[in-house]
Amino acid sequence: MKTGSTEIFWSRAAEFFSLQYDFALYALLAAVLVGVICGLVGTFMVLRGMSLVGDAAGHATLPGVAIAFLITGTKSAPALLLGALASAVLAAMTITWISRGPRVRADAAIGIVLSTFFGLGIVLLSYIQASPTGQQAGLSEYLFGNAAAVTPAQIGVVALAGALLVVLVGVFYRPLSLMVFDERFAQSLGLPTHWLELGLMAALAVAVVLSIQAVGVILVAAMLIIPPSAARFLSKKLPGVMFASILIGGISGAIGAMISYVYEGVATGPAMVLVAVVFFALALAFGPVGGALPRALRRRSARQIALQRGLR
Amino acid sequence: MTFLIEPWQWGDWMWRGMLTLNLVAITSAVLGVFLYLRRMSLIADALAHVALPGIVMAFLVTGSLDGALMLGGAALVGLFTAVAIEWVSRQPTVRSDAAIGVVFTALFALGVILLSTRVRDAHIDTHCLLFGDVLGVSDRALSLVVWSTPVVLGLVAIFYRWLSVSSFDARFALALGVPVAALNYGLMSAVTVTAVAGFEAVGAVLVIALIIVPAATAHLLARSLKGMLAVSVGHGIIASWVGMYLAIGLNISAAGAVVVAGGALYALAFLFAPGHGRFWRWRRRSLAHRGQHQPLSPPG
Numbered sequence: 001m002k003t004g005s006t007e008i009f010w011s012r013a014a015e016f017f018s019l020q021y022d023f024a025l026y027a028l029l030a031a032v033l034v035g036v037i038c039g040l041v042g043t044f045m046v047l048r049g050m051s052l053v054g055d056a057a058g059h060a061t062l063p064g065v066a067i068a069f070l071i072t073g074t075k076s077a078p079a080l081l082l083g084a085l086a087s088a089v090l091a092a093m094t095i096t097w098i099s100r101g102p103r104v105r106a107d108a109a110i111g112i113v114l115s116t117f118f119g120l121g122i123v124l125l126s127y128i129q130a131s132p133t134g135q136q137a138g139l140s141e142y143l144f145g146n147a148a149a150v151t152p153a154q155i156g157v158v159a160l161a162g163a164l165l166v167v168l169v170g171v172f173y174r175p176l177s178l179m180v181f182d183e184r185f186a187q188s189l190g191l192p193t194h195w196l197e198l199g200l201m202a203a204l205a206v207a208v209v210l211s212i213q214a215v216g217v218i219l220v221a222a223m224l225i226i227p228p229s230a231a232r233f234l235s236k237k238l239p240g241v242m243f244a245s246i247l248i249g250g251i252s253g254a255i256g257a258m259i260s261y262v263y264e265g266v267a268t269g270p271a272m273v274l275v276a277v278v279f280f281a282l283a284l285a286f287g288p289v290g291g292a293l294p295r296a297l298r299r300r301s302a303r304q305i306a307l308q309r310g311l312r
Numbered sequence: 313m314t315f316l317i318e319p320w321q322w323g324d325w326m327w328r329g330m331l332t333l334n335l336v337a338i339t340s341a342v343l344g345v346f347l348y349l350r351r352m353s354l355i356a357d358a359l360a361h362v363a364l365p366g367i368v369m370a371f372l373v374t375g376s377l378d379g380a381l382m383l384g385g386a387a388l389v390g391l392f393t394a395v396a397i398e399w400v401s402r403q404p405t406v407r408s409d410a411a412i413g414v415v416f417t418a419l420f421a422l423g424v425i426l427l428s429t430r431v432r433d434a435h436i437d438t439h440c441l442l443f444g445d446v447l448g449v450s451d452r453a454l455s456l457v458v459w460s461t462p463v464v465l466g467l468v469a470i471f472y473r474w475l476s477v478s479s480f481d482a483r484f485a486l487a488l489g490v491p492v493a494a495l496n497y498g499l500m501s502a503v504t505v506t507a508v509a510g511f512e513a514v515g516a517v518l519v520i521a522l523i524i525v526p527a528a529t530a531h532l533l534a535r536s537l538k539g540m541l542a543v544s545v546g547h548g549i550i551a552s553w554v555g556m557y558l559a560i561g562l563n564i565s566a567a568g569a570v571v572v573a574g575g576a577l578y579a580l581a582f583l584f585a586p587g588h589g590r591f592w593r594w595r596r597r598s599l600a601h602r603g604q605h606q607p608l609s610p611p612g
Contacts, residue, residue, distance in 0.1 A: 051410040052354055055417075059517070102588050107409070108353040112578055115521035119571025122517070126565035144424060145575040218361075223415030224578075229414050232405040265428045270421035277418040291406035 012262040024261055025140030027147040029155050031253035031268060034147075034211045035276075036224060037162045039249025040169060041207040042224035043231065043242045049178045051229075052107075053095055053201075055221035056114035057208045060091030062121025062217060066128060077154060081209055088205035091117050096197065145269030147257050158210045165203055172196065177238050214253075215269035222273040223249060230280040233287025252276040254288055316391065319560050329446040329513070330556060332454055333484060333570065335461040336510035337548030340522035342468055343503050345537070345544050348527035349479040350496075354409065356523040359500060360507045360516045362386075362393045365423025367508065371431055383456065383505055390504025394497055419430040446513055446556070446566035453512040460509040464502045471495065476537050514567050522548055529578045532585040547577055566584035 019025045045054055061084035068083025080260075091113050099109040150158075169176065178186040179196050187193050204224075211220045231244035256272025285292050319326045347356055363386050369386025393415055393426035401411035468475065478485035478492045486492050507519045514522070555570030562569075583591040 046407075046410050049407050049409055051407070051413045052357070054415065055357070097468060098582065101590070102456070103532050103585075104528070104582075105348065105351060105353065105531075107351055108348055108524055108531075111353045111357055111520060111524035111529055114357070115517055115525060115571055116575030116578075118517045119521060119568045119575065122568030123564045123572055126568060127562070130563050219417055219421055221413055225410055225413035225417065229406055229410045261431065263429065266425055267428065270424040273417055274425065275423035277414070277421070280414060280418075284403065287405075292403075295404075 005044035009206050009262055013258055016258045016261045023148050026150050026152060026155055027252060027257045027261065027268065030147045030150040030158065030214045031257035031272060032250045033155070033158045033162055033253070034214045035227070035249030035251070035253030035256075035272065036246050037158070037165060037207050037249075038211055038220070038223035039227040039231075039245040039247070040165060040242065041203050041247045042249075043228040043238075044176060044180055045204060045224060046067040046228040046232070047238075047241070048193075048200075051225045052110050052221065053092060053222035054204055054208060056095060056110045056117070057088040057092050057205055058212065058217045058220035059121075060112045060117035061088050061209060061212055063087050063117055063124055063201060064090075064121075066121055069128060070124065077151075081157075081231050084209045084212065085205055087117065088208050089202060092201040092205055093198070096201065143216050143218055145212065145219065147214040147260065147268035150213050155211060161206055161210055166207065168199075168203070172199070176200070178273035180238070205235050215272060216267070219269040219273050223252070223276065226273065226276040227252065230276070230283040230287075233289050236289050248279045252279060316557070319557075325447050325449070328449045328454055329566065330552070332449045332457045332510070332513040333552045333556065333566075334445055335457045336506065336514055336519070337522050337526075337552045338545050339464050339506045340519060341512070341526040341544040341548035342465065342541060343499065343506060344523040344525075344527035345530060345540050346468075346475050346479050346499055347503065347523065348531060350482075353524045353527070354412055355394070355500065356503055356507075357520050358393060358397065358412050359390050359504045360519045360523070361420045362389050362423070363421045363504060363507045363511050363516060363519075365389060365426065365498045366504065367511070368423050368426045368431060372426065383384055383460065383508055386508035387485050387505050389419070390507075391497060391501050393504075394500035443480045445515075445571070446559075447569075449513045453509075456509040457513065460505050464506055467498070467502060471498070475499070479537075490492075491556065514570070518567040518571050521574050522551075525571075525574045525578050526551070529581045531590075532578075532581040551577055 015021075016024050016028070019028070027060070042051075042054065045051055064083035064085070064087025065080050066083075068079045071083075072079045095106075095109050095113050098104055098112070099106040162307055175191045175196055178189070178191065179193050183193055185288065186196075193246075207224065208220050211223060215223055227249040228241065228245040229240045230248050234244045235241050252272050252275040255275045258272040259267040260266045283291065285293070288294055316432040324377055331505040344353070344356065347353055362597050366386030366389035367382055369389060370382050373385065374381045397408075397411050397415045400406055400415060401408040403411075406414075453506065474485070474490045474495055478490050482492050502540040503523065507516070507523075510519050510522070526547035527540070529547045534540040534543045551570055551574035555573035556566055558564070558573060559566035581589070586592075
């Protein structure tokens with residue numbers, strides 16, 4: 001039984017990666033793209049110490065989707081995505097707005113915006129459900145993601161927006177990297193940090209909205225936080241962290257989509273996240289920059305050198 | 313006035329829902345103040361999310377949905393989460409906010425997968441866990457809240473001095489001999505227990521709102537710890553009542569309505585808090601701008 005089930009696992013995995021089924025191909029593409037985009041944008045968020053803004057933006061897409069549905073009356077993807085984008089941007093901007101000024105703590109501001117927006121979304125959804133026109137299928141898909149339900153057109157949109165994000169990051173690479181590491185220095189150079197920050201928030205909102213179809217609103221934060229956090233153990237330099245983060249995000253997407261194909265009932269989002277967690281654990285243990293094992297080895301060799309020199 | 317009284321005559325779900333909601337709101341508001349002062353509001357977010365894997369794992373180990381076991385399991389998972397977050401954030405390259413994000417999303421993902429593969433036939437309803445069902449509180453949820461509330465509040469009362477001194481100045485507390493670390497973990501466990509107890513009734517996201525938002529409002533309005541606790545509890549109760557009546561009147565989700573009411577109360581405090589409310593500051597500035605004789609006050 002045991003060997004049989006591993007055989008089944010490998011044959012199903014091979015079937016998935018053979019790409020003979022269109023929907024498997026779409027799921028793979030969607031998951032990899034999401035992993036790459038989140039890995040890229042997440043790098044800047046994590047380095048700026050704004051990891052959890054992504055969590056808030058993810059939760060905050062809910063009211064936008066509901067309002068778009070109320071206005072258009074259909075489940076047409078573009079309208080819902082625009083709604084999601086608008087409310088994610090609004091949430092990110094509200095967080096920056098409230099957290100400036102006295103007697104407000106930035107962490108609490110994230111929590112306040114997250115819960116209020118999500119609460120509003122739940123209220124609107126319950127209203128839609130109660131109204132005669134509203135049949136809300138796919139809510140759990142929206143919450144936890146399903147890469148297999150992504151259509152080729154949507155993948156096109158994601159790919160296009162992703163390419164645009166890559167180009168923008170390339171164009172604004174120097175000011176962005178300055179701002180990420182030393183905002184005051186960037187300001188003193190006369191860089192428009194305010195606008196850069198706004199652009200970063202917009203990029204975050206775009207990444208979140210592109211991802212919710214595949215990973216769901218609740219776990220989108222994970223794909224924004226975990227790959228960059230793992231990547232920080234691998235390199236000290238921004239390009240290295242960025243590249244490693246994109247790679248980890250993309251591979252997590254691919255393996256996660258495969259797992260969700262092989263095991264029925266496992267949603268894509270959680271599967272991707274758990275694969276990324278494995279990468280994070282490996283980086284935490286063996287990463288050259290501050291990983292546990294290299295640090296222990298270095299400490300040991302330092303002690304040996306000290307002992308040899310007779311210093312105790 | 314009949315609007316206020318009528319729902320109470322429709323059946324006992326009203327008082328059950330109200331009792332549960334208010335007890336959860338009070339406990340959360342009290343714990344939230346201590347978390348807020350320690351700048352750990354977002355740990356509440358994490359702990360509320362890990363209540364899901366906590367419940368699922370407790371069910372997998374014990375095979376039952378017995379209330380005490382569930383609370384115990386969830387408290388353990390909450391404690392584990394707190395320890396894990398602290399350990400990860402102590403790594404040289406990880407900031408504390410990233411550590412929170414890594415740990416809770418990982419556990420939440422694990423919980424979702426366990427739920428969808430291992431416990432499909434158990435009576436664990438994800439929608440209910442996330443959004444709550446204030447008007448359909450089960451006996452189990454009601455008794456969980458009724459039992460856990462006095463325990464948590466009693467513990468807070470017993471350790472009040474330690475909690476307050478360590479919230480404002482952890483180093484000073486350490487110097488006084490207060491077991492700061494143990495106190496922290498106790499607070500985390502209490503938050504998780506409250507989140508789990510209130511979970512079924514009010515849902516994960518509402519629990520976060522009840523923990524974070526009242527304390528933030530209280531910080532805008534109150535000047536002492538006792539004042540903060542009072543305002544925070546008041547905020548929780550007002551939001552519960554306003555939200556509940558809104559939900560009944562408009563036929564919308566009660567949990568969501570309570571959150572929105574709480575958010576609105578925060579917005580009011582943010583704009584109109586005496587002294588530093590944004591509306592007053594904006595008006596002061598525009599009056600000064602027009603050259604009227606308005607004394608300029610120092611910022612803040």
